[in-house]
Amino acid sequence: MTRESYINAGLTFLLVLVPFWAWSTGQAYILTLCTKVAILALAGVGLNIALGLGGLVSFGHAAFFGIGGYAMGILASHAQTFDPIMDWPILIEGTKSMPVIWLVAVVASSLAALLIGALSLRTSGVYFIMITLAFGQMLYYFTIGWPAYGGEDGLSIYVRNSFPGLNTLVPVQFLILSYVVLGLALLFSARLARAPFGLALTAARQNADRVETVGIAPYRLRLVAFVISGSITGLAGALFADLNRFISPTMFSWHTSGEIMIFVILGGVGRLYGPVAGAALFILLEHLLGGVSEYWKIFLGALLLAVVLFARGGLIGTLAGREVAHG
């Protein structure tokens, strides 16, 4: 085992221990915080596939996070009022069932990622950063101006959606559900990185010309990676909306894109557990410093600056030593 896998094991242990302790002492608030870590980490796992493996600096992942959230909001609000989403040409009703909502969130965000990716990947470098940012903002302004689902004020869903066999209103059950989804995404992400597709994607990040020379089109690799990345972040958006039982255009704002990126960077770009470590650190800081000062984002900014300037591998990179898999 490498030092990184020991760190990952330690993190997993901590992430299980803390909620177990909170559950046994009846601290529902801590359970909610842990759920939030898992869901935000999931969004980061999605971005990490594009950013860490593919080297695609997407500053617009809030678009997919928001689409996932709005998929949940639209389906659940129609189910809440028993008002079908459309009745022509086919009848589509709202639903409160999480598996269906997740499926819709994943499909909708993949389609969006396919469209945004197909256009954005024609550019590279700063232009790619900017065009992804612009697509995110486009959806942000669209949802602000779209009154059907709350417009600028957002929309509340009164009862959390249901999952067969579980009572999702019990914090610990929703927590376990989120952990399982995160675990599956991590497993998928680890397998993806070692699969031929992941290796080709990594190679395309390091030297696109050589990959092209051996007969693989980097554009298609990147597009597929972008779609997978967007769909996982979209799923996280649906879960996040369910955690808060609220959706609003803020989910689409560029601050959300920046924060998802912060999770990945604080933890370590391209590291399997990077987003998990980053999201945990972010929530920990928000919780600890937020209690000390309402201006806690000054400290977050200073920390982020320090990580970028001096500790370039993020938390895991600093602890695990030199970069192993990613150059």
Add this chain to the structure above:
Amino acid sequence: MTFLLFAEQMLNGLQFGIMLFLMAAGLTLVFGVMGLINLAHGSLYMIGAFAAAAVAGATGSFVLALIASLAAAAAAGALIELTVIRRLYKRDHLDQVLATFALILILSEGTRWVFGSFPLYLDVPSYLSGPVTLPGGIQYPLYRLAIIVAGLVVAGGLFALIARTRIGIQIRAGEADREMIAALGIDISRLYTLVFALGAALAGLAGALVGAIQSVQVGMGEPVLILAFVVIVIGGIGSIKGALVGALLVGMTDTMGGVLLPRFFALFLDPSAATTVGASLGSMLIYILMAVVLIMRPSGLYGSA
């Protein structure tokens, strides 16, 4: 739609475009010369507006307020460049995006800490308030007309600075070949600080000028920053001419789209639906414009790469 209303909206679009140019000029200069993508540019806009509001509140003089906005933003820009930004020139764009995003968090929350969360107000001076009648019977606020003129003068000055002066030659040479101008004995790090401070001063001036129309508050720089990015991406990153064309294009599209689209949809939709669809599409219009430009020309209208 009457001619008068149309003309007035054209002027609004022009005014918006000119202000966007002041923001975009600094961004595109910094990118062209130093290869740096600076998200914190919107914070310098905010600092300029706050400095102007504070000085205007203390002295009552609008001219002093404008001078303060230039000085404060330039000083803040130079300070940021010396402490943080110069470590980022050799880094990749991801590091630059993150570090300058961190600067936004620090500067925004720092400003909130000093000035509080409530907006400040910067009053239009009495000699620039009220409407003025233009040829053709167009009534237009004098202050907005003044900022169009001021913006055009500054833009002209900037073009003259870059085309005619020694500093301008160094800036253009820096864009073309960094090593070479360092080898010719020009203090490149001093040039970088200067360019950064110049861009910051322009952003600060824009913040102060716009601050008198809108309120001065934390976060005011962010929507403008993103629009300025759209501008330089459309114009081609690094090109001042592209920034001017892009700024006018974005300013006009945004203003005219917001006015014309609801009227266009009213032709075949009922009024409330037309307003809704028109307004949401209007706010998306510049991003659609940007996507179209990038698909046609992946490095912008005047981009070189």
